[in-house]
Amino acid sequence: MDLDKNNLKYYGQTSKKKRKLNKKTLLFLGFLFVIGAIIFTTLYSNGVITGNVASINSNNSIKISSELTSPDFNLKGEYPEIKISSNSKTTIYLGDKSFFLDETRENQIILKEFSGKIEIDGDGILLDGKVSDVNLNYLPITDKNNKKIKISSDSKIPYSLIEFKENLFLKEINYISSGTLSVGKQNPDKITLNRDSLVVSNYLGKLKISEGNLFLDGFAENIKINGDEKKISISK
Amino acid sequence: MQKRKFLLKVRRSRKSYFIIYLMILAVTGTLFYFKKIGLNIPTFAWVVSVLFIFFLIKFTEVHRMKDWWGVTDSALVQSLGLLNKNVREVGFSSISDMDISKPFFKRFLNYGDVNIRLFLNETSIKVKDISNPEQFVEDFQLIISQSRKNKNGFGQK
Numbered sequence: 001m002d003l004d005k006n007n008l009k010y011y012g013q014t015s016k017k018k019r020k021l022n023k024k025t026l027l028f029l030g031f032l033f034v035i036g037a038i039i040f041t042t043l044y045s046n047g048v049i050t051g052n053v054a055s056i057n058s059n060n061s062i063k064i065s066s067e068l069t070s071p072d073f074n075l076k077g078e079y080p081e082i083k084i085s086s087n088s089k090t091t092i093y094l095g096d097k098s099f100f101l102d103e104t105r106e107n108q109i110i111l112k113e114f115s116g117k118i119e120i121d122g123d124g125i126l127l128d129g130k131v132s133d134v135n136l137n138y139l140p141i142t143d144k145n146n147k148k149i150k151i152s153s154d155s156k157i158p159y160s161l162i163e164f165k166e167n168l169f170l171k172e173i174n175y176i177s178s179g180t181l182s183v184g185k186q187n188p189d190k191i192t193l194n195r196d197s198l199v200v201s202n203y204l205g206k207l208k209i210s211e212g213n214l215f216l217d218g219f220a221e222n223i224k225i226n227g228d229e230k231k232i233s234i235s236k
Numbered sequence: 237m238q239k240r241k242f243l244l245k246v247r248r249s250r251k252s253y254f255i256i257y258l259m260i261l262a263v264t265g266t267l268f269y270f271k272k273i274g275l276n277i278p279t280f281a282w283v284v285s286v287l288f289i290f291f292l293i294k295f296t297e298v299h300r301m302k303d304w305w306g307v308t309d310s311a312l313v314q315s316l317g318l319l320n321k322n323v324r325e326v327g328f329s330s331i332s333d334m335d336i337s338k339p340f341f342k343r344f345l346n347y348g349d350v351n352i353r354l355f356l357n358e359t360s361i362k363v364k365d366i367s368n369p370e371q372f373v374e375d376f377q378l379i380i381s382q383s384r385k386n387k388n389g390f391g392q393k
Binding site for chain 2: 027030031033034035037038039041042
């Protein structure tokens with residue numbers, strides 16, 4: 001009896017090779033997902049995506065500007081440009097070199113592409129991180145191999161001004177404050193604070209601290225003020 | 237039941253998981269680099285990375301341990317699977333020939349497959365991804381010839 005090959009039915013069985021290929025493909029896709037998750041969430045978690053800044057645009061947020069007493073800041077991340085003015089004696093370490101700044105003049109320190117930690121309080125600024133470029137009293141300092149330079153200081157750098165030149169994202173500013181806060185784009189409302197609790201959520205904008213005052217100019221998603229004589233909550 | 241005494245026992249070489257170890261290295265390298273340049277790595281990224289690395293290491297070890305091939309003084313034993321074990325024992329007299337398969341990439345790391353063909357066209361036994369397959373074949377052939385010598389010696393008596 002001859003077997004007619006055309007009558008043979010092949011039941012759909014995935015071949016071993018195909019199964020192996022599927023496993024390998026899944027593994028590779030899993031690897032790409034993990035690497036993508038690390039890169040995406042790390043590089044864009046400082047204020048550009050993660051759902052926070054996506055909602056911070058001029059239509060969906062509140063325009064604010066302020067002249068308030070300054071809180072302490074504890075920042076960590078990447079900052080395109082930071083300007084610091086100091087007229088106190090201090091030593092800054094860049095790589096393996098130290099730079100002494102005296103108190104006889106207003107010292108200007110401009111840090112480009114700083115990544116690391118910044119602690120700001122009433123006593124001064126503590127820096128610990130790396131920069132691609134430093135400008136010390138108009139003297140540019142870069143690494144000859146174009147690598148990032150480690151920057152640090154022994155003690156807090158007393159400052160008269162610190163300014164974040166490009167938009168800075170802060171998840172929350174929460175402290176007891178005094179001063180004025182302007183809310184709104186056209187014909188802004190001015191709110192005076194007198195040791196009132198201020199909470200600003202998801203702030204994106206410029207930040208400057210000068211002579212103990214905090215100057216904000218940007219957008220926020222939510223503002224809450226809680227004081228003896230007032231209770232204000234603004235959100236978009 | 238007496239425990240079998242193996243003259244030779246092999247498993248998949250860790251070299252065959254080179255690509256997986258490379259992936260682990262890439263993930264840890266990325267995390268290390270971002271940490272070094274001072275970036276803040278979110279918890280989500282840490283959790284995903286740790287889980288991924290843990291899963292990969294577990295997978296490679298389990299995958300490696302589940303199959304093994306052993307040679308006794310009279311037979312080749314193949315054991316496949318960890319939970320559902322499949323053990324096959326083939327006497328030396330059933331073995332017709334062996335060949336080594338070492339593709340281009342595996343040659344760099346000196347590991348490959350040994351295909352052991354049997355008489356009567358039965359399914360051959362493939363010893364997969366072992367380190368230094370030439371040495372395995374050499375040792376195996378030595379064991380087979382030793383076994384035959386012992387048999388002939390016994391027969392002549």
